[in-house]
Amino acid sequence: ETVMTQSPATLSVSPGETATLSCRASQSVGSNLAWFQQKPGQAPRLLMHASSTRATGVPARFSGSGSGTEFTLTISSLQSEDFAVYYCQQYDNWPPLTFGQGTKVEIK
Amino acid sequence: EVNLVESGGGLVQPGRSLRLSCAASGFTFGDYAMHWVRQVPGKGLEWVSGISWDSGDIVYADSVRGRFTLSADNARNCLYLQMDSLRPEDTALYYCVKDKGWDIATFDTWGQGTLVTVSS
Numbered sequence: 001e002t003v004m005t006q007s008p009a010t011l012s013v014s015p016g017e018t019a020t021l022s023c024r025a026s027q028s029v030g031s032n033l034a035w036f037q038q039k040p041g042q043a044p045r046l047l048m049h050a051s052s053t054r055a056t057g058v059p060a061r062f063s064g065s066g067s068g069t070e071f072t073l074t075i076s077s078l079q080s081e082d083f084a085v086y087y088c089q090q091y092d093n094w095p096p097l098t099f100g101q102g103t104k105v106e107i108k
Numbered sequence: 109e110v111n112l113v114e115s116g117g118g119l120v121q122p123g124r125s126l127r128l129s130c131a132a133s134g135f136t137f138g139d140y141a142m143h144w145v146r147q148v149p150g151k152g153l154e155w156v157s158g159i160s161w162d163s164g165d166i167v168y169a170d171s172v173r174g175r176f177t178l179s180a181d182n183a184r185n186c187l188y189l190q191m192d193s194l195r196p197e198d199t200a201l202y203y204c205v206k207d208k209g210w211d212i213a214t215f216d217t218w219g220q221g222t223l224v225t226v227s228s
Contacts, residue, residue, distance in 0.1 A: 099153045
């Protein structure tokens with residue numbers, strides 16, 4: 001099983017600043033990495049797939065990078081609606097498909 | 109617009125069974141892989157099971173293999189999860205999720221979930 005580890009667990013950021021979220025895989029997943037955003041009481045939403053391809057409707061302030069075992073989600077100029085929990089997920093080595101434990105981005 | 113509506117959740121005793129359904133609309137159901145993903149309230153996401161577009165690949169998490177059965181009815185645009193021998197640790201919100209493509213990969217669109225509670 002490919003274990004996904006996200007850091008930090010919680011990120012405190014002021015509106016307008018940049019948030020950098022990390023995701024590490026226990027073995028290479030190539031570029032088969034997705035990011036999801038989940039707000040309280042809502043289902044997750046796909047933000048990014050293939051490591052760096054934004055899903056439909058996702059603002060350009062969201063960017064993804066990385067390959068192999070190290071990945072980053074960057075949120076530039078944080079807006080109020082960006083405060084949420086973010087999950088990474090690998091789809092290279094399955095079953096199982098695996099998620100990271102999540103990073104909560106909170107208002108500083 | 110893609111829409112996924114789950115049903116069938118509820119309170120069930122340990123060892124009993126439950127069948128979840130997911131009604132899909134707004135896309136050609138038979139062209140996409142589909143999944144169930146669960147989440148204990150306040151906790152992280154756990155993939156449960158997935159099925160490829162032609163039902164050629166049906167895969168499960170170790171935690172449910174042998175107890176849960178995933179199936180799809182392309183004529184009815186429905187996804188099903190038969191859950192047998194339920195355990196308290198199966199308690200979670202179960203999401204029906206559409207894949208991005210025809211093969212098993214990542215999760216494009218999510219339903220709102222149906223809550224399963226396993227308790228005596």
